[in-house]
Amino acid sequence: WDRFEYEGDLNTMDDDQTEYVQTTFSPKFGIVYQPILNKLSVFANYQNGFSNVSPELVPSDPNDPTSALVLQSFDLEQANQMEAGIKTNLFSNRLELTVSYYDITVDNKVVGFGPAKVQNGTVRSTGFEVELNANPFNGFNIRGGFSNNDARYTNAPSQRELENVRFGGAGPATLYNLWANYEIPKGAFQGFGFGFGFNGASEQDLMVDFPSVGQFILPAYTIYNSSVYYQGKKFRVGLKLNNMGDTFYYKGWSTINPQQARTLLANFTYRF
Template sequence: MSFDSALRVTFNLQATANYKISENWTSKTIVSRSSTKTEGYYQYLWDQSNGKDFTRFIADVGGETNTTGIQQNFVGNLNFGSVKNKLLVGLDYFQRDFIQGGTGWIGYGTVNIVDQTDTNAGVLTKSSVSAALEGAGQKIGHAQAKIYSAYVSDVVNILPNLSAMLSLRVDHFTGRASAYATDDSKEQTTLSPKLGLVYQPIPDKVSVFGNYMNGFRNVDPSTVQITDNLGNVLSSELRYFDPEHANQWEVGTKANLAGDKFSITASYYSINVKNKVMGNGVNINQGGEVDSKGFEVSVLGSPIPGMNIIAGYSYNDSNVVKGDEGYPGHRTEDAGPKNLINFWGTYKIQEGSLKNFGIGFGGNSASRFYTLNRGEIGAFPLPSYIIMNSSLSYTEDRYSIILKLDNIANKKYFSGWSTVTPQRLRTLSLSLNYKF
């Protein structure tokens, strides 16, 4: 379990340029830049696997992540006889610089969950923690990654009610766990094909679809803690990993009902991920395999003028097939809840003295899930929850004012992945939007 009190500052900037080249071709250029800085104390509790004791590790963390992205897309609408093609050709460049600072990790007391004791309960102050970290040493690193991508995708209307999509993406990845070294670099090229089919037995009313994708994900660098059998940190290093590979297929249907007032989409999927990076920041290893299967249902509706409804349900069954001791046969810790439900409905008054005023109500629900789930140390479940939200708004053509109340019942609930992260209690917010 981990907890942090770090200060985060984020800056994002994006510019988009659209250009019509000809009647059949358009161009879109996107340039983005972001910067995230983190500074403050971080701690995690390491299970000693005796059913009661957790060792606390602390560090004064400082880090900065800067990213730059440049994307160029060309979209063409081409006809070859009666066969229509919508072609996408693109190039993408992405660079990430990760600057690591702060101190190393040190052990700082033991928490006993049976006796409800903490050996350092009386000295968890900023001054005492700072003094303890004086001997932890400095932790400095600078990792860099660059990804050069090219992709092409073609949607072909074979028949008026049958279309196919074929695409291929290639990524060339270069990364260094230290931007100043040359012996720890990683370089790799990965291909990802995709195929999709859509058939409309009732044109513009009912469609069935299926797709297959052999995909990959470049894994961000991670600081790997090297520990002994008791969980004591001996050393750490910043490490890059090979891409995780996934084979995925999906089938589903979409229907427009009640005179197009409702749209329902339902799908079933199966995903197999190999070469997966597994762990929680301590002794991270690669080579795991995970199977995930599930289905999703979503509903969009506008039963009367001014009313909009969004609702969804998803079920996911995820299981570790291959991994380090303790993982196989268990649900993955990053899979989240098995069951998720969301609903949001709004109504905007169409006429009268209250015209343009609107109300909204909805919420989301999640089943119990395991933030820690391993055979050798057991499981740590986070409880299920139901959170309700509401809003009051006034909207004109060029501006809107929205007053939103989240977590109406002020319910305590948590998220996490090998962590326990408290979520917001009752929150009242006011937003103003203006279109120039």
């Protein structure tokens, strides 16, 4: 049996004991108004959040990278988000559409290129999201989404070249997806279905947080997928073809990860 209890956070960079806190105030509230009952909703909300920042080993002398390493601790990151939008439920539940705009500010971001780390950065993210679910006629369903995010350093006193530069941790600025599926609802071929869709992202610079170094661009991509299946009363059998064009593409947030090539998947499901 072993027990370890630690009630402090030693910041050896400043050689002082930072306050040990187990509680914080994180308010959240929202409002929804329906100008057309059960068909059109207008909403708005505010929320505050926080995130722990892990300590890092840094040189004891920021001007001397070869000096002895010490543990530097940081305060919590604090985020404030405001969001507003509309939701629709039209044509007897055949069209659901959500459109929202958000504005997020994150304070206490750790800024530093090289050994020195200073917690004085602010990142602001603004953008919008669109989500669609539609059933134009029986058996035919469409699901889609689109988002655009503009995330930038608005304040970085310790590294001014980052100000008004995109925040690397935000990933691609634009993401999108669409999937359409049709299942024959009746007749001799009832239960047979097929689908087609795509998903993609805009280009992304992995070195955007280090403007003095240069650029490393992950290209934009669009991936197409399709499926065919049969849905019985107790079982389902299907084939799905992912990345139909065998596109060579990458994803990554500070990493470079090659993605799956063209893949054919078969599946069988039985319900007892």
